[in-house]
Amino acid sequence: MVDFGEFLQYIKEQEYYDKQISYIEHIPKKVAHFGTLKKPLRKRLQRWLNENKIELWGHQAEAINNIREGKNTVVVTSTASGKSLCYNLSVLQTILDDDSNSTALYLFPTKALARDQYFVLSKLMSDMNIKTERVGVYDGDVEPYEKRQILANANVIITNPYGLHFYLPWFKQKWSRICKNLKYIVLDEIHIYRGIFGSNFSLLLRRLKRILETYSIKPIWILSSATINNAKEFAEKLVGEEFVVINKDDSPSGAKKVILWDLPYDEISHKYRSAHQETKNLYVSHLKKGIQTLTFTLSRKMAELQAIWTRQTLSQLRDRIVSYRAGISKQKRREIEQDFKNKRLLGISSTNALELGIDIGSLDATICSGFPGTISSFKQQIGRSGRGEEVSISTLIPMANPLDFFYVHNPEILFGPIKEEVLITQNNKYILKNHLCCASKEIPIKIDDYQKFGIEKKEFFIKCLKELVKDSLLMKRGDRYYWKGDFFPNEKFGLSNLSDRTFKVILRREGREEFLTAEDESYVFRDLHHGAIYLYEAETYIVEELDNEEKKVYIAKADVDFYTQSLKHTEITPIEILSQKNTGPNNKIEAFFGNVKVEHEYYSYKVIDTLTQEIRDRIPLLDIPIVEFETHSVWFLIPYELQKELELNDYDLGGTVHAIEHAMIAMSPTLAQISRWDLGGLSIDFDPVKQQPIIYIYDAFRGGIGISESLYYNLMELLELTYKLIKSCNCGEPNGCPACIMSPKCGNNNEPLDKKGALFILKKLLAI
Structure with missing residues (x-):
């Protein structure tokens, strides 16, 4: 058991300590509350619970009761709260009741998680004397013979979204037994399904439902998630069915101390101390005191480096310190998980691969080396420590960027109610057209199918179909649309893609060339230009050649200690105003939401040191179209009278609106589960049409995915958060710093910026 007071004193005595502990959140111990099932379980299920001394917690009993009443159910509770038992017991009860005919489809977002849950369910079934061949993993790693056996015999099929997308055309041919008897569809970790991936997944589920309709099958949906905002609305938009939500967590947990660790700022060098070095120092201190610790990093490279540095410092413990990431073998992953669970390992540095529900047992402490992007993910990570009932420690060490520092400096928001909205859309025409191609290959499409795809406007659906006919991808026969293309759409249109304007990414290796993946055109010009460092499934590659005519990118494996960021000039033109309003105190802010045309001209890229974040070089980009x-974009005007007042106070107008634009983009992830890279922005100190300063924030994806629309409706809250960010930053620089108003993707090299001017205008806009 960790003595927190003693450990805290120990940290403060270390040479590296310079008052970095800015705040400690005390999360009290939580006692268990138990529930009762309305109907008893089968004897062998109840016997297993009794033998393992398991009494169902209240939320588990409530979830199982709802599922057994035929209600679609989403369970939204903390890490280690037994969500998987809710669906496993429900499914096994039905299989035993229905004389082995019933089937269930389990979908997990990653192969690793699918495999982990397969082992959990197999062990559960074995303990209950249920044949383990009744469950099987069906994905690309399974041999054809084994796949045939699974489809012939298994009651529970476990796969992932990418596999399902590829297998759907054969459902009526090969999966007929599964479909005819399908009682349940289980979706785990649904908070992962956001943005482009989530929007694609939502349409994939609607394609699955179309196929099931041909069998007159309407399964019960069981969803589970980390704590998210408005789970009911999100689940219903994701699946297109009504749900009941179970979000009262009755599981026990020990007290937790969460430390927010600020980075010291050097007034002479004008730099923050390295977050990676701070992580290493704290990690070493944990292990020296015998505290079993899981350190989360933001990249595979840093997971490996933290393990190397820590082993070098603690040579006597080197055999008990490892890194964990995607890319290592399944056998090695399983070995690490078991050794950590059995306390043979003392420290793991990991990417977010261990954030999801992989069982590594209870541990003493976690370190988050960088905020993981969303509060949901942050709570998942800190929930990994203290999975028993003893006191545990979690520490957040920020990277030198605005979002990380904002949460460290504003703990009441970090530990307050989650406001991040999980955003998906079915109304991006590029994504929809991809799925219409795939769906037509599975079952011909009728115009009246528009609601089955989650589309509200029939005219929009018809327009997409007509465009596909014009492109010779669909053909119309009678009242139905059939696939006409000369390629396999499920292979060409991936779940991470936005449109059909894609480039093939080709890996060159030992004189051979092999297809690796496909990427959208807009992403290619930004991140796959010549010389760019490309990350794919946690592996690092360098771009050797970009062939614009053949739509191919040639890459090679690279073990490098730097990454690249492209720079661009942006032009933006409003096309159609969809909504407008006057908002703010006295309704002085004129705001708009609508369609815009964006033009990007990529002119150079930066080479950045992974460890120090120093810019090593700037290299021009040639021949990028x-x-x-x-x-979609939200935009608003700065009132004329404020512009005059700003200039009278000798603030720089261009630097002021530029700073506000950067800070607003940096703060947008507090309101939606996105990255700031999902948005673009443009600030204009004098718009020739409106003759006022104007700030645009737009979705960085063709067709939009709903981000700027959400920001439009939450504009005042976003401006308040923007003000808090700038005001709470410790730097005294007139042009700010990377933790407040500087942006790593600014095409103008962060010039001009006026921090005081931004605070002046924001105070006026918010009437503070």
Whole structure:
């Protein structure tokens, strides 16, 4: 058991300590509350619970009761709260009741998690004397013979979204037994399904439902998630069915101390101390005191480096310190998980691969080396420690960026109610058209199918179908649309893709070339230009050649200690105003939401040191075509009288609106589960049409995915958060710093910026 007071004193005595502990959140111990099932379980299920001394917690009993009443159910509770038992007991009860005919489809977001849950369910079934061949993993790693056996005999099929997308055309041919008897569809970790991936997944589920309708099958949906905002609305938008929500967590947990660790700022060098070095120092201190610790990093490279540095410092413990990431073998992963669970390992540095529900037992402490992007993920990570009932420690060490520092400096928001909205859309025409191609290959499409795809406007659906006919991808026969293309759409249109304007990414290796993946055109010009460092499934590659005519990118494996970021000039033109309003105190802010045309001209890229974040070089980009696309944007005007007042106080107008634009984009992830890279922005100190300063924030994806629309409706809250960010930053620089108003993707090299001017205008806009 960790003595927190003693450990805290120990940390403060270390040479590296310079008052970095800015705040400690005390999360009290939580006692268990138990529930009762309305109907008893089968004897062998209840016997297993009794033998393992398991009494169902209240939320588990409530979830199982709802599922057994035929209600679609989403369970939204903390890490280690027994969510998987809710669906496993429900499914096994039905299989035993229905004389082995019933089937269930389990979908997990990653192969690793699918495999882990397969072992959990197999062990559960074995303990209950249920044949383990009744469950099987069906994915690309399974041999054809084994796949045939699974489809012939298994009651529970476990796969992932990418596999399902590829297998759907054969459902009526090969999966007929599964479909005819399908009682349940289980979706785990649904908070992962956001943005482009989530929007694609939502349409994939609607394609699955179309196929099941041909069998007159309407399964019960069981969803589970980390704590998210408005789970009912999100689940219903994701699946297109009504849900009941179970979000009262009755599981026990020990007290937790969460430390927020600020980075010291050097007034002479104008730099923050390295977050990676701070992580290493704290990690070493944990292990020296015998505290079993899981350190989360933001990249595979850093997971490996933290393990190397820590082993070098603690040579006597080197055999008990490892890194964990995607890319290591399944056998090695399983070995690490078991050794950590059995306390043979003392420290693991990991990517977010261990954030999800992989069982590694209870541990003493976690370190988050960088905020993981969303509060849901942060709570998942800190929930990994203290999975018993003893006191545990978690520490957040920020990277030198605005979002990380904002949460460290504003703990009441970090530990307050989650406001992040999980955003998906079915109304991006590029994504929808991809799925219409795939769906037509599975079952011909009728115009009246528009609601089955989650589309509200029939005219929009018809327009997409007509465009596909014009492109010779669909053909119309009578009242139905059939696939006409000369390629396999499920292979070409991936779940991470936005449109059909894609480039093939080709890996060159030992004189051979092999297809690796496909990437959207807009992403290619930004991140796959010549010389770019490309990350794919946690492996690092360097771009050797970009062939724009053949739509191919050639890459090679690379073990490097730097990464790249492209720089661009942006032009934006409003096309259509969809909504407008006057908002703010006295309604002085004129705001708009609508369609815009964006033009990007990529002109150079930065080479950045992974460890120090220093810019090593700037290299010009040649022969990159101007990228044009239509998307959604929110934009608003700075009132004329405030412009005059700003200039009278000798603030820089261009630097002021530029700083506000950067900070607003940096703060947008507090309101939606996105990255700031999902947005673009443009600030204009004098718009020739409106003759006022104007700030645009737009979805960085062709067609938009709903981000800027959400920001439009929450504009005042976003401006308040923007003000808090800038005001709470410790730097005294007139042009700010990377923790407040500087942006790593600014095409103008963060010039001009006026921090005081931004605070002046924001105070006026918010009437503070």
